[in-house]
Amino acid sequence: MVRKVTIKDVAALAQTSVTTVSLILNNKGQRFSAETIARVRAAREKISYEPDYFAQNMVNKETKTIAVLVPDINNPFFSQFIQGVEEVAYQYDFIPLIYSAGQNNQKVNYYLKELVRRNVDGFILAVSHIEEETLEGHLKQRKIPYILLDQSEKQHQSDEIAVADTEGGRMAANYLIEKGHRQIGIVLPEQRAWNIEQRFIGYQVALVSHQITVNPDWQITTPLSKQGGYQVAQQVIDSGVSAVFAVNDELAIGLARGLAELGHAVPESISIIGYDDIDWCEYVTPRLTTIKQPILALGQEATRLLLNRIEKPTLGMQQKMLSVELVERDSVQAQ
Template structure:
């Protein structure tokens, strides 16, 4: 038979109401001695709170809904680790939804998570519309954090990576090495952050007065296979360097180059973006743009919990900077 609040109250000699309030985090008005007595008795009896009853009292489920577009992408798995570690330390659980970049699936998950009364959302997707987020989450009074989405007319906290600057720095690195014919592999979907990296590439090429041929611009899925397919075409074009707007894409370039006997970096300089763990283990190690992926996840979780606890504070944009990590996949032309 399961232990109830009544059993804890009987053991401690205090009222059921007192036990309930202390165990549900609302016992500040009671003395420290009483609180300690209740918690000690609960632990000794191995009392486990009734999840649904506790939810009725606190109006919280201690769960956070997280929506990502592709769990197979190492970037998102590293980010989720940062989110989960912070939430675990603060008594929250993660309900993770992997949308596979499917808008219908994302909308379904958003509605279902609201129905399950999660306390807040971390949304790392550019497919869900601003109107959908605003209408559904605001209507249900659900705080949320947007990753790599500009906060415009709707008030919400946002974690923004300076991807335009990162794309610019990646391209400029290749230019300073003497490269002029620089191919780029970007996303074929609506990813805002990856698009901004491409914007940085274009701006840098324009600032240096360099030509950008249409056949140097490849749009593929953000995956190793996407990088592989794009590189097969770029290696037939007159490029001496490639900027892959994610490390996943860059890894695909390694395979394509190897198959046709093109040596990196002797015959082709390659730079990626993200600095996932695998980047430093490639042969040669991949030059890339580092963004603190784990820390971004942790910051998103920390910001959301702060928002849940302080709902009246003004929304903020948190800008995350990137940096160039030079390894061995780029060299002077």
């Protein structure tokens, strides 16, 4: 290999010290004369010196890197969210690091620790459960910027972006009620992240405000995945509901498949509404009626808020709520 040009070569050529060169090339050379600065820059130019990333980092402490922790990269919701992040990061010359941490708190801790050591400039935390002590220990104490996705802002006192999930849950249940349904089930995970809990609350509010008693037998818990939805098809049939709100699209699509295999066609036998509006909604049969989250915008906006915070650490708390909308397709039928 060719010997790498080092900062020492620049210093020798400019007839000054390594420290002087380092400060000037890292834009911390205000105390030097214009003449010295010009000499150092010319020397650097002449021998095409590229500052070593790690040496530079020790002075600047900015890595132009943000980390994104998601629970499940296999969920199309998160792959689209990441696209939004990458678009904005690329635009501002930041490198995003993506991690799929599962439901595994140990893995979240591991990634946070390792990434903090690597001086990542900030974090987008889209994992569904994050403990206050994890935030406190890894990020708050060190004043590392981060933004939470879909977490309770009251609990954490952090920059946060969320969607109007209570409204979304209400919208989903109201739509089924408008279509004449009265026995309305909900399929959701047992361990509920904050945003899922909001959808559940919205569903309950809608039922109660239409004088429908919320029946615990209509609440069916299962893992948040296609497979999870598929597995509870028989339970949904047994519950006697005529319509179901599945709290995400993957659940809804798995459930529709399970019902069809048991001879209960959707929507003729049971109606289903999902949540998210992943692109697959258009490609399954029946096409899925759902509550649309602005997924791409969510990724873009989360990144903008984080970059804001990195730029201006003393900014007031940033909290943003994006709205949702109903997308009617073919999976709900009037009762």
